[in-house]
Amino acid sequence: xxxxxxxxxxxPKGSLEDSTIKLFSKAGYQISKSSRSYRPAFxxxxxxxxxxxxxxxSLYVExxxxxxxxxxxxxxxxxxxxxxxxxxxIYSRASNRRSKWVLAVPEDSDIKTxxxxxxxxxxxxxxxxxxxxxxxxxxxxxxxxxxxxxxxKVPDLVDAIVDLTETGNSLRANKLRIVETxxxxxxxxxxxxxxxxxxxxxxxxxxxxxxxxSALEAASKVGLKLNIELDKLDSILKDLPSLRKPTINKLxxxxxxxxDTIIDExxxxxxxxxxxxxxxxxxxxxxxxxxxx
Numbered sequence: 001x002x003x004x005x006x007x008x009x010x011x012p013k014g015s016l017e018d019s020t021i022k023l024f025s026k027a028g029y030q031i032s033k034s035s036r037s038y039r040p041a042f043x044x045x046x047x048x049x050x051x052x053x054x055x056x057x058s059l060y061v062e063x064x065x066x067x068x069x070x071x072x073x074x075x076x077x078x079x080x081x082x083x084x085x086x087x088x089x090i091y092s093r094a095s096n097r098r099s100k101w102v103l104a105v106p107e108d109s110d111i112k113t114x115x116x117x118x119x120x121x122x123x124x125x126x127x128x129x130x131x132x133x134x135x136x137x138x139x140x141x142x143x144x145x146x147x148x149x150x151x152x153k154v155p156d157l158v159d160a161i162v163d164l165t166e167t168g169n170s171l172r173a174n175k176l177r178i179v180e181t182x183x184x185x186x187x188x189x190x191x192x193x194x195x196x197x198x199x200x201x202x203x204x205x206x207x208x209x210x211x212x213x214s215a216l217e218a219a220s221k222v223g224l225k226l227n228i229e230l231d232k233l234d235s236i237l238k239d240l241p242s243l244r245k246p247t248i249n250k251l252x253x254x255x256x257x258x259x260d261t262i263i264d265e266x267x268x269x270x271x272x273x274x275x276x277x278x279x280x281x282x283x284x285x286x287x288x289x290x291x292x293x
Contacts (some may be wrong), residue, residue, distance in 0.1 A: 009049035010069025027211035124162035
């Protein structure tokens with residue numbers, strides 16, 4: 001590796017910006033930037049990059065300005081970008097779940113199916129995907145680009161919208177009803193095809209991908225330590241969740257052992273009282289930064 005070698009990353013600005021910085025931090029990469037700057041500073045001298053709209057990242061990765069970047073599967077598809085999808089990263093501004101692009105109409109609209117939109121007007125940011133969806137369903141409609149605030153355009157300006165939603169709360173708040181789901185999407189780590197032919201860049205990209213995915217895995221899990229009497233060990237192990245098998249260590253008192261395991265955070269509130277009632281002591285729950293399978 002040349003000491004001046006750089007890997008150029010395209011990072012999403014806007015709704016994903018803060019959550020992306022936090023994810024990189026958990027993965028071991030500290031990113032800092034001023035509020036007016038589009039150029040991040042990395043604590044890794046081999047990294048450089050820019051913040052820009054997620055809608056554009058795949059275009060700049062494809063043309064080689066960026067070696068790799070983070071964007072949505074939806075924008076890769078919308079731009080028909082010829083890139084390498086390195087890994088899925090299922091996170092967003094509000095949650096770690098996939099989002100959906102949905103066709104929505106006012107609650108009191110007569111439109112019940114996509115066929116009812118023949119000759120109607122639809123507003124959306126994903127014009128190409130929406131046009132293809134209507135074409136596949138044999139419906140001719142007018143699809144126009146929306147610069148934002150799409151939910152506010154029905155019914156006065158358009159008959160329907162295609163918009164992105166995670167929970168559907170915003171749609172319900174605006175008294176909109178979902179007619180169809182066009183696609184499900186999540187954040188992806190993508191790479192330029194030529195960059196993946198460069199051994200150093202390929203290894204660096206794959207390392208970042210491993211650390212980002214392991215940081216996301218850790219977000220939903222915790223470590224759990226406890227001490228239990230040896231004669232109760234088998235019954236505890238039978239009911240104790242773990243990634244593979246728990247780690248068991250002997251204590252100074254030969255009648256006791258220590259157990260260390262990793263479990264889903266959602267079941268901790270149920271399992272700790274149960275462990276306590278069955279004789280476990282010294283129960284410690286601790287957070288994780290990375291979980292590598």
